[in-house]
Amino acid sequence: MNEKTRNSVNRRFSVAPMMDWTDRHCRFFHRLLTRRALLYTEMLTAGAVLHGDRARLMGFDLFEQPVALQLGGCDPQALARAARIGADFGYVEINLNVGCPSDRVQEGRFGACLMAEPRLVADCVAAMKAAVDIPVTVKCRIGIDDQDPEEALFGFTETVRAAAPDALIVHARKAWLKGLSPKENREVPPLDYALVRRLKAAHPDLEIILNGGIASLEQAQAEIGPLDGVMLGRAAYQEPWRLLSVDPLLFGEAAPSASPKDAALALVPYIERETAKGVRLHAITRHVLGLFRAVPGARAFRRHLATEGVRPNASAAVLVEALAHVLDSGADLAHIAA
Incomplete structure (x- = not known):
């Protein structure tokens, strides 16, 4: 696959990967509301992909396309093998989870805790990119715990972009690994969209997608601005009727369903x-x-x-x-x- 094809995935609007929510049935339903949104799987660990029931865990209907696979893990070689399996299944993108704050994820040394190990993240991205011809992206936070968000996010980006990720999806909140539950981590830490815009200004050639707290398509359209796209999470799931506006509002095309x-x-x-x-x-x-x-x-x-x-x-x-x-x-x- 040449570089033009590798970057052909349109991330102007996407629906976030959400555990227990964005399964294959959800994605099929969402595709009846929008043809153009990029859809994501729930996070799958590299171990589950390598050793689990792949047909059950990874199977999807072609109608769902374009759909990306989100992986969790910290072993570059295991992630590379899992990414290759995902590419063979037909996913259009592999995304590395560097944002989930759950205790289970921390115990496995992946998710948001990897914000403290950008060199390891870069090694993981490099290994996956060497293994597949489809885009490899990273979904991260702006920092964790006592990190200064500007220093953490800019330093993380500088290190990870050396491995040439195809996009960086930034949840514009810190993750507090100690003291807040996963639910609280989606709501309590303040949003900092301006920081993500400053990151884009510093890295104009890196595709940067904004995630976190977007409540409507109108807000998504307003926030894109200098950024490359917006990822909608809970609002897309809890109020799926909103997705009918995606194609007309953001792509200038008719929605696949009239109502x-x-x-x-x-x-x-x-x-x-x-x-x-x-x-x-x-x-x-x-x-x-x-x-x-x-x-x-x-x-x-x-x-x-x-x-x-x-x-x-x-x-x-x-x-x-x-x-x-x-x-x-x-x-x-x-x-x-x-």
């Missing part, structure tokens, strides 16, 4: 296919609970999915029934549920 209701109906054939394989309905419909906001019947929609969708033999008909609460009439849905 949240249309997107949900487009999910029905996927649900039928997956439940026929033994997938529980709730594993899919849990990702659509936030699809409607300020729409009459939205609460009844969620309640129906929460109560009926968890039943052992629940089928796509449950989603259709739930949608009848938010559509003008359920009559036109009868043939789908049949």
Whole structure:
């Protein structure tokens, strides 16, 4: 792959990798809302990729593309092998997690604690880039614990960019590895978007993506400014209807679905296919609970999915029934549920 092809992934807008959230069912659903967003897997450790059930952990539908694989680890050679496997699976990018603050991740010496070991991160990036022909990127924080954010982020970037990462995705908050829970680390440390903009000004030839605290597409559009893109996290998941604005607002293209209701109906054939394989309905419909906001019947929609969708033999008909609460009439849905 030549350098032009290596950098062909468009990161103007992406949905963040989120543990227990951005699984393959979530990504399929998100793709019904936006064709252009870059989607990410949940983080997988290099060990899980090398020794686990790869088909279950890494399999995805081609409809999800473009989709990137996020890896966690600190062993350059293990990460290189895992990256190669990811590339062979068809992922368009490999991302190294240097931002997760959980205790489990710290015990494994990866995630945000690697902000203190930029040379090791550079070695990991170099090994992965040598192993694959697709982009290798890094997702980091602006610092950890008592580090000075400006000094930590700029020093980290100077060291890691020697390995030529294809992009740096910066969660514009510190991570406190001692004293704050992972949830608190997503909310308590103050955001510093200006620092990320200063980093971009100092490294104009390095692709830099902003992450953290972005609550809407309008804010994402405003914050891109001199940066190369924005990554949306919880807002994209908890209020997925927002993703319908991605293609029109940020790419000048029509959304793949005309409305949240249309997107949900487009999910029905996927649900039928997956439940026929033994997938529980709730594993899919849990990702659509936030699809409607300020729409009459939205609460009844969620309640129906929460109560009926968890039943052992629940089928796509449950989603259709739930949608009848938010559509003008359920009559036109009868043939789908049949």
